[in-house]
Amino acid sequence: MRRFVRSLPALLIAMGAVYDHVTPTDFTGAPFFTAAPLVAAPLYSLRGTVLTGVVAVTVLLVLRGLHGGLPKAEVITELVTTVVVSVLAVLIHLLVRRSDERLASVREIAEAAQRAVLPEPAERIGGFEIAARYEAAQEGASIGGDLYAVQDSPHGVRLIVGDVRGKGMSAVGAVAVVIGAFREAAEQEATLEAVAQRLERALARERTRREGIEAREGFTTAVLAELPHGEAIVRLVNRGHPSPLLLYADGTVRPLPATEPALPLGMGELGAWPDRADEAAFPGGATLLLYTDGLSEARDEGGRFYDPETGLAGRANALREPGALLGVLSVEVRRHSGGGMADDMALMAVRRP
Numbered sequence: 001m002r003r004f005v006r007s008l009p010a011l012l013i014a015m016g017a018v019y020d021h022v023t024p025t026d027f028t029g030a031p032f033f034t035a036a037p038l039v040a041a042p043l044y045s046l047r048g049t050v051l052t053g054v055v056a057v058t059v060l061l062v063l064r065g066l067h068g069g070l071p072k073a074e075v076i077t078e079l080v081t082t083v084v085v086s087v088l089a090v091l092i093h094l095l096v097r098r099s100d101e102r103l104a105s106v107r108e109i110a111e112a113a114q115r116a117v118l119p120e121p122a123e124r125i126g127g128f129e130i131a132a133r134y135e136a137a138q139e140g141a142s143i144g145g146d147l148y149a150v151q152d153s154p155h156g157v158r159l160i161v162g163d164v165r166g167k168g169m170s171a172v173g174a175v176a177v178v179i180g181a182f183r184e185a186a187e188q189e190a191t192l193e194a195v196a197q198r199l200e201r202a203l204a205r206e207r208t209r210r211e212g213i214e215a216r217e218g219f220t221t222a223v224l225a226e227l228p229h230g231e232a233i234v235r236l237v238n239r240g241h242p243s244p245l246l247l248y249a250d251g252t253v254r255p256l257p258a259t260e261p262a263l264p265l266g267m268g269e270l271g272a273w274p275d276r277a278d279e280a281a282f283p284g285g286a287t288l289l290l291y292t293d294g295l296s297e298a299r300d301e302g303g304r305f306y307d308p309e310t311g312l313a314g315r316a317n318a319l320r321e322p323g324a325l326l327g328v329l330s331v332e333v334r335r336h337s338g339g340g341m342a343d344d345m346a347l348m349a350v351r352r353p
Contacts (some may be wrong), residue, residue: 147163159328165220178222290347
């Protein structure tokens with residue numbers, strides 16, 4: 001399809017030449033020649049756009065010369081029109097390229113900021129094997145607000161995977177707030193519930209500095225996990241986020257849903273209740289998988305969601321390495337969605353050796 005679109009300017013010139021040659025002299029193929037450089041402007045380089053205009057004018061000149069109509073006023077009008085439209089096409093190309101460069105620059109800045117606040121964690125933290133991965137949606141999509149962080153603390157290894165509402169630099173700014181508050185709270189707070197409350201207060205402060213819809217509707221879905229030192233358990237606080245999965249060494253996959261569903265972080269004014277951490281066994285050889293909805297809400301052509309629990313069932317034994325697990329998930333979800341996802345996704349896998 002892309003090849004056909006890029007060939008349109010040449011096809012238009014060819015069609016114009018054929019139409020002009022086979023029809024009576026009262027008919028003209030000038031509309032085809034004027035359309036060609038306009039179509040080329042957003043598709044080709046500057047050189048290609050100029051060349052298309054030159055070819056269109058040259059072909060028109062040759063045809064009129066063959067038909068002996070060069071001195072006629074109508075012919076001169078056709079030539080002037082084609083030249084003017086070609087010049088306009090070049091100006092349009094320059095404007096489009098400048099706009100694309102500006103958009104690319106903004107995206108590069110956002111991606112650099114995102115990488116700065118989302119560094120890859122060490123491969124081993126607190127005795128656990130850890131891998132994290134950020135997968136952007138299809139090329140050209142807006143930067144999202146997916147996040148992850150790991151912090152070793154006196155209370156155990158603590159993790160967060162979340163998704164800030166919104167796109168672009170504002171979302172990256174909110175990600176920085178959440179991760180900064182998490183790292184501080186993970187070190188200082190004795191319980192995972194207290195960490196969640198610190199994040200709630202940090203987002204409440206952040207909302208007071210925002211305006212418009214972000215101030216009214218800004219929130220962050222997140223799941224917080226705690227892996228206490230010396231205990232084969234995992235504690236979870238889920239704030240409106242997809243349930244983590246526990247992959248056992250025998251290939252079994254078990255979801256870890258919240259016992260009591262809670263609102264996302266940043267929506268405390270809609271209801272106040274204490275966070276309660278759920279606890280599950282986390283035996284040796286098992287892997288904890290946390291992810292954002294970019295994974296579980298990826299759709300195929302039929303509109304069906306990707307189901308990581310089904311996709312990983314029976315295969316966990318072959319995907320022991322956290323990095324290999326995330327790599328397989330990345331490939332499979334893109335294959336499921338036809339190569340392009342609608343939303344970014346963050347993945348984190350933690351294995352107890």
